[in-house]
Amino acid sequence: MNKLSTIICPHFGVCSGCTTNDLPPIWQEMKQFFGDIALEVGVTKAWRIKAKLAVSGSQMGLYRARSHDVVPIPDCHAHHPSINKAVSLLKGIPLQYIQCFVDLVTEKVQLVLSVKDQVPTIPKSDLWHSVWLNTKPESNRILSNQWTHLSGEPFLWQKLGGRTFPFHPGAFAQAHWTLFEKLALQVVDWVPPNSRLLELYAGIGIMGVLAAPKCAFVALIENNPYAHLSFKALNLPIPYHLIDAKDADLQNADCLILDPPRKGLDPALLNKLKTFSGTIIYVSCDFNSFVRDATALMEAGWAIDKAKGYLLFPGTNHVETIARMEKL
Numbered sequence: 001m002n003k004l005s006t007i008i009c010p011h012f013g014v015c016s017g018c019t020t021n022d023l024p025p026i027w028q029e030m031k032q033f034f035g036d037i038a039l040e041v042g043v044t045k046a047w048r049i050k051a052k053l054a055v056s057g058s059q060m061g062l063y064r065a066r067s068h069d070v071v072p073i074p075d076c077h078a079h080h081p082s083i084n085k086a087v088s089l090l091k092g093i094p095l096q097y098i099q100c101f102v103d104l105v106t107e108k109v110q111l112v113l114s115v116k117d118q119v120p121t122i123p124k125s126d127l128w129h130s131v132w133l134n135t136k137p138e139s140n141r142i143l144s145n146q147w148t149h150l151s152g153e154p155f156l157w158q159k160l161g162g163r164t165f166p167f168h169p170g171a172f173a174q175a176h177w178t179l180f181e182k183l184a185l186q187v188v189d190w191v192p193p194n195s196r197l198l199e200l201y202a203g204i205g206i207m208g209v210l211a212a213p214k215c216a217f218v219a220l221i222e223n224n225p226y227a228h229l230s231f232k233a234l235n236l237p238i239p240y241h242l243i244d245a246k247d248a249d250l251q252n253a254d255c256l257i258l259d260p261p262r263k264g265l266d267p268a269l270l271n272k273l274k275t276f277s278g279t280i281i282y283v284s285c286d287f288n289s290f291v292r293d294a295t296a297l298m299e300a301g302w303a304i305d306k307a308k309g310y311l312l313f314p315g316t317n318h319v320e321t322i323a324r325m326e327k328l
Contacts, residue, residue, distance in 0.1 A: 264289030
C-alpha cells in the first residue's frame with residue numbers, strides 16, 4: 001500500500017472525514033474485479049474546493065461518526081484555504097449548515113447559509129464571491145429548495161477543459177476539481193467520434209458539452225432544476241431534458257455517458273440498457289453499486305473494454321471509477 005502525503009491533519013482520528021493514510025482498502029477489490037486498472041492520484045492536500053459543514057453552537061465541522069456531535073475542523077488539511085478562512089469568519093454565528101464553493105481563479109467563496117428562518121448577519125469580507133440563504137425545512141435534508149440570493153454574482157464560473165461552467169449553489173459540483181478534470185477529459189476521449197451521445201444524470205452537462213465538438217449529436221438528461229438553470233447560462237444549442245434518467249428515450253443514441261448517484265442506476269433504466277446497442281461509459285461514485293450494475297449488463301451481453309480509477313476523495317475508502325462497455 002502506498003502512503004498518502006496528506007493526512008497529517010491535526011483532526012485525523014477524531015474527524016469522520018478522513019479514515020486512512022493509505023490507498024483505500026476498496027482499491028484491492030477493484031483490482032481483483034477489473035484485473036488491469038490504473039489509479040489516478042491527484043493532490044492530496046487542500047484538494048477540497050466544495051464542502052458542507054454542520055454548525056452546533058460555536059462548533060463548525062463534521063459530525064462525529066454515528067452521532068450528532070459536531071467535531072470542529074478549523075484548519076482542515078483537505079480543505080482549500082479559503083474554506084478554512086470562511087470557517088474562521090463565521091464562527092459563532094447561529095446557523096445550521098454552511099456550504100462553501102471556491103472559485104479556483106479568484107479563491108473567493110460562493111457561500112450558502114442554511115437556517116430555519118432568521119437571516120443572520122455575517123462579516124463583510126472580500127472572501128465572498130456571493131452569499132445565498134437556504135431556508136431549511138423540518139427534514140433530514142441538509143439543503144432545501146428554498147433559495148434566496150443575498151449578494152454577489154448568481155453563478156460561480158469554474159474552468160475545466162478549456163471552458164468555464166456556471167454553478168448555482170443547488171447544482172452538484174465535484175469537490176476535487178483538478179482530478180475531476182482529468183476524469184472528465186478521459187471520458188470525452190473514450191466517446192467514439194461522430195457519436196449520437198446522451199449524457200444521463202448529466203448535472204450541468206460538463207462531459208456532454210466537452211464531447212459535443214466530436215459528436216454528431218448530444219443531449220443531456222438531468223432532473224435537478226438548479227443544474228438545468230446553470231446549464232442555461234451557457235446559452236448552448238444542446239438539448240437538455242429535465243427528466244429522470246429512467247424516462248430517457250435511448251432509441252436515437254449510440255453512446256451513453258452514465259453518471260448516477262451513489263445508489264447506482266435506476267432499475268428501470270438498467271432494464272432498458274440490456275437492449276441498448278452502442279457504447280456505454282459508466283462513471284461510478286460507489287464501487288459496490290457499479291459491480292451490481294456492470295454484472296447485470298455483462299449477463300446481458302456487455303463487456304468492459306476499458307476502466308480507470310480516480311482518487312477523488314483521498315483519505316477515505318472511496319475510488320471513483322470510469323468504465324467503457326461495449327456489446328459483444
